[in-house]
Amino acid sequence: MRPNRLLVRAYLVRGASLWLVARVTLSGVFLLAGINPVQLSAAVMGEIILLSIGLSFLETHRRRERAFLANLAVGPLVLGALFAGPPIIGEVALRIGGAVLQ
Amino acid sequence: MKPILAADSIVKSFGERRVLTSATLRAVPGELRVLLGRNGSGKSTLLKIAAGWLSPDSGAIHFHGRVYLSVRLTELAAAGLFYLPDQDLLSTAFTVGRQLEMIRHQFDGGDVSAAAQQLGVAGHLDKRPSELSGGERRRADLAAGVVRRPVCLLADEPYRGIAPKDAEALTRTFVGLAAGGMAVVITGHEVPTLLDTADHVSWCTSGTTYELGPPAVAVQNPAFRREYLGSWFHSRAI
Numbered sequence: 335m336r337p338n339r340l341l342v343r344a345y346l347v348r349g350a351s352l353w354l355v356a357r358v359t360l361s362g363v364f365l366l367a368g369i370n371p372v373q374l375s376a377a378v379m380g381e382i383i384l385l386s387i388g389l390s391f392l393e394t395h396r397r398r399e400r401a402f403l404a405n406l407a408v409g410p411l412v413l414g415a416l417f418a419g420p421p422i423i424g425e426v427a428l429r430i431g432g433a434v435l436q
Numbered sequence: 437m438k439p440i441l442a443a444d445s446i447v448k449s450f451g452e453r454r455v456l457t458s459a460t461l462r463a464v465p466g467e468l469r470v471l472l473g474r475n476g477s478g479k480s481t482l483l484k485i486a487a488g489w490l491s492p493d494s495g496a497i498h499f500h501g502r503v504y505l506s507v508r509l510t511e512l513a514a515a516g517l518f519y520l521p522d523q524d525l526l527s528t529a530f531t532v533g534r535q536l537e538m539i540r541h542q543f544d545g546g547d548v549s550a551a552a553q554q555l556g557v558a559g560h561l562d563k564r565p566s567e568l569s570g571g572e573r574r575r576a577d578l579a580a581g582v583v584r585r586p587v588c589l590l591a592d593e594p595y596r597g598i599a600p601k602d603a604e605a606l607t608r609t610f611v612g613l614a615a616g617g618m619a620v621v622i623t624g625h626e627v628p629t630l631l632d633t634a635d636h637v638s639w640c641t642s643g644t645t646y647e648l649g650p651p652a653v654a655v656q657n658p659a660f661r662r663e664y665l666g667s668w669f670h671s672r673a674i
Contacts, residue, residue: 335510335514335542337542338538338541338542339541340534340537340538340541341538341541341542344529344530344534344538348529393529397527397528397529398523398524398527398528399527399529401489401509401519401521401523401525402525402526402527402535402580403510404488404489404508404509404510404513404519405509405513405518405519405525405539405580405584406513406538406539406542407510407511407513407514407542408510409508409510
């Protein structure tokens with residue numbers, strides 16, 4: 335079942351927030367290691383995306399939202415897609431931005 | 437009337453321990469059914485299985501004309517089932533009002549304000565569940581079920597840990613929902629409250645279930661009286 339716009343917005347915001355937190359933290363680590371955080375390999379970008387999705391699921395688990403979401407007929411696949419959207423867009427935007435600035 | 441939900445011949449073990457050997461649960465439109473049983477008798481497990489929240493080892497779930505050997509709550513929810521778990525339902529991440537609106541939008545549900553008013557949580561719509569008392573959270577959870585307007589509502593121990601006044605609001609709502617045609621099944625240990633409100637009593641014991649019928653008939657069952665109600669219970673209370 336397709337989630338409604340209120341639900342989509344709420345969980346996209348969660349996905350975006352957690353990606354931002356993960357990205358800022360990791361960028362600090364990359365800078366300390368002398369790596370340009372906007373010019374990462376595709377594999378590392380993929381790992382950051384997976385990490386962000388994982389964090390979003392952990393937050394959903396921590397908030398005990400499984401039953402609430404299941405009652406809304408929203409399963410893990412749909413939720414995963416919502417959580418994946420912001421980090422994918424963010425990473426692609428950073429990659430393009432980094433290439434343009436270079 | 438024909439059941440809209442039936443969990444038939446359910447078997448479930450946790451490791452070596454067999455909790456359900458051949459249990460059955462039925463939800464009938466327009467009826468408020470209670471599932472009683474001692475702690476550890478498997479009533480919550482049976483309700484979870486009927487809701488698609490837990491997989492049975494064997495048995496079948498019939499819901500809304502379809503038969504499932506394995507089903508998830510997401511699928512049953514899309515078909516009209518609402519499951520109130522024995523823990524808090526609503527998330528602490530969003531306000532009560534926002535979550536009720538999510539449900540309304542998802543299923544073209546009922547009026548949020550009216551449901552909140554009915555359950556006495558109208559003044560808490562702008563609060564997160566973590567700001568509410570246990571009783572208020574339970575009423576807010578049920579308000580979600582009212583907004584959802586399901587064809588079948590399964591509530592696991594909805595009265596646990598709440599004050600009598602909060603229990604009253606829940607009871608009124610359960611009775612009203614069943615009177616409106618919904619199939620309602622609830623579990624719990626609050627015997628006087630549950631027997632007062634129920635149309636039908638099922639008893640879960642030794643891994644199986646017995647359909648005892650209306651409360652007035654159920655309390656006359658010698659085994660039920662002896663093994664569950666105990667000697668303190670007098671049938672005149674019904």
